[in-house]
Amino acid sequence: MQSHPPIVALVRDTGDNRLRKLLTDEVPGIVTVVVGPHLSLSLEKLLMTGQSPRLVIVSGRLYPAERPELVSLVRRVIPGAEFLVVSAAEDKPPVLHQLGVDRVRHLVISPAAGDTADAARGQLGHAVKNLTEGTPWTAVDYLKEGTKVHEFPLCRSDEKEAIIAAVAGLIDGDSDETELFRQKVALLTDEMLENALYAAPRTPEGEQLYRKGEQRPVSREEQIVFRFGFDGETVAMEATDGWGSLRPETVIQHLAKNQTLAGDVGETGGRGIFIIWQFLEQLYISICPGRRTVVGGHVRRSSPTDLEVPRGFHIVTTACCI
Numbered sequence: 001m002q003s004h005p006p007i008v009a010l011v012r013d014t015g016d017n018r019l020r021k022l023l024t025d026e027v028p029g030i031v032t033v034v035v036g037p038h039l040s041l042s043l044e045k046l047l048m049t050g051q052s053p054r055l056v057i058v059s060g061r062l063y064p065a066e067r068p069e070l071v072s073l074v075r076r077v078i079p080g081a082e083f084l085v086v087s088a089a090e091d092k093p094p095v096l097h098q099l100g101v102d103r104v105r106h107l108v109i110s111p112a113a114g115d116t117a118d119a120a121r122g123q124l125g126h127a128v129k130n131l132t133e134g135t136p137w138t139a140v141d142y143l144k145e146g147t148k149v150h151e152f153p154l155c156r157s158d159e160k161e162a163i164i165a166a167v168a169g170l171i172d173g174d175s176d177e178t179e180l181f182r183q184k185v186a187l188l189t190d191e192m193l194e195n196a197l198y199a200a201p202r203t204p205e206g207e208q209l210y211r212k213g214e215q216r217p218v219s220r221e222e223q224i225v226f227r228f229g230f231d232g233e234t235v236a237m238e239a240t241d242g243w244g245s246l247r248p249e250t251v252i253q254h255l256a257k258n259q260t261l262a263g264d265v266g267e268t269g270g271r272g273i274f275i276i277w278q279f280l281e282q283l284y285i286s287i288c289p290g291r292r293t294v295v296g297g298h299v300r301r302s303s304p305t306d307l308e309v310p311r312g313f314h315i316v317t318t319a320c321c322i
Contacts (some may be wrong), residue, residue, distance in 0.1 A: 006031045009057040018150040026125035044075045060087025094312035100252035105315040107158035137284035139236035142298035149229040170230040192239035200243040238296025248315045283313040
């Protein structure tokens, strides 16, 4: 039986027990390395076994704040690896600028102590599976099996309000908490559709083709489609456009730039993507350059309402679109 290249986890020290337990529970066959002054030597010994890790998981307590040079150092030894940062919900959110510099495109926030929700606790295992198998993220991933997923292809920009109403209408109940959840879902739907309708269409030189809010037809070639489902606890949604104008480095730059503004909601570039990231529990963006972009994620009834709570993301580039 052919063995797969190992998955390596870099942890701060032997006291980083919570992350180590989470990794052990979620990721079978993981190799844990405690980062010390001779990290390169430790990794080189691992490579002497003849196996080159395809995925390196890095503790958020180690990187980027404490060891900002870590990813760059590891890449010299394992140039082909993908990196996934795992940060604890109760820790200070990672500063994204360094992740952008190092082309780190995956961040998972491990659940807070006492959080037993399967949806939150399984995000790490799901991320590892997708990254090692090359599986794309989809809205269905976050919904209970058998949940109906609704699909709306757009022909005109003024269909947006009907779609927002359809998504919000799935959420029943009249409590204050339910109404807040409904408003959050409506906001996310609005921002995703605005992004597909107005931010994605670009000239070859990168200039925006349409003004935000402009009423316009949507051509068949644009392939703007909105999908969503609700299983009673979780709303999952995604917007697809046929432009493929986003770039992974641009997404990280937008998130990092807006993160430093501490809530200032001025006319900053990429504000829409930042708002989507803040309200979702986990953002995923799949980009086929020049052909397609999918922006999606999920939010639960029990999701934290505090926008200071860190959120994760996955940003991938595909070679082709099917």
